[in-house]
Amino acid sequence: MSVTSAIEIQQKAIQVLQADADKILKLIEVQMKNLTMPQCPLYEEVLDTQMFGLSREIDFAVRLKLVQEDTGKRILQELERKLSELNQMYQEQTTQK
Amino acid sequence: MSVTSAIEIQQKAIQVLQADADKILKLIEVQMKNLTMPQCPLYEEVLDTQMFGLSREIDFAVRLKLVQEDTGKRILQELERKLSELNQMYQEQTTQK
Numbered sequence: 001m002s003v004t005s006a007i008e009i010q011q012k013a014i015q016v017l018q019a020d021a022d023k024i025l026k027l028i029e030v031q032m033k034n035l036t037m038p039q040c041p042l043y044e045e046v047l048d049t050q051m052f053g054l055s056r057e058i059d060f061a062v063r064l065k066l067v068q069e070d071t072g073k074r075i076l077q078e079l080e081r082k083l084s085e086l087n088q089m090y091q092e093q094t095t096q097k
Numbered sequence: 098m099s100v101t102s103a104i105e106i107q108q109k110a111i112q113v114l115q116a117d118a119d120k121i122l123k124l125i126e127v128q129m130k131n132l133t134m135p136q137c138p139l140y141e142e143v144l145d146t147q148m149f150g151l152s153r154e155i156d157f158a159v160r161l162k163l164v165q166e167d168t169g170k171r172i173l174q175e176l177e178r179k180l181s182e183l184n185q186m187y188q189e190q191t192t193q194k
Contacts, residue, residue: 013161053149
């Protein structure tokens with residue numbers, strides 16, 4: 001294992017969490033673009049699973065004091081906001097039909 | 098955030114992962130003791146979810162170079178072995194009925 005400073009570990013932790021959050025964000029955006037396709041319940045399952053996985057990573061990082069609790073919450077909240085935006089779009093589409 | 102050395106973070110990472118693995122182990126053991134109770138599919142779901150959460154924590158720790166890949170695999174494999182032991186016990190019980 002290479003020697004890394006605590007500061008470097010903290011910086012890397014944020015980078016990794018943000019990268020994982022961005023992956024989920026891409027999934028949500030793809031789903032928003034494909035709204036005309038039949039709604040796929042599996043997609044919701046995938047998003048839920050990914051969100052849970054990320055929340056466990058964040059929780060772990062907070063317990064190791066690599067990331068501040070507020071920072072972790074902010075990352076998750078941003079995704080949750082985007083998710084509810086997606087749900088809103090679904091509902092509007094269903095109402096229009 | 099308090100200043101911690103990289104070595105301390107690595108030690109803490111192993112401790113936290115092992116503690117989480119132990120929690121899952123306890124869940125499995127409780128289930129083994131209550132084998133006479135009707136099999137609860139929800140329990141399997143809970144165990145699967147917990148295993149997935151732990152695997153994400155381990156993966157995160159490995160990516161941050163806090164834990165060696167082999168160590169992470171060993172923690173998961175130990176739980177998987179215990180889980181298949183539990184499944185074996187279920188099957189034997191079903192056959193006996």
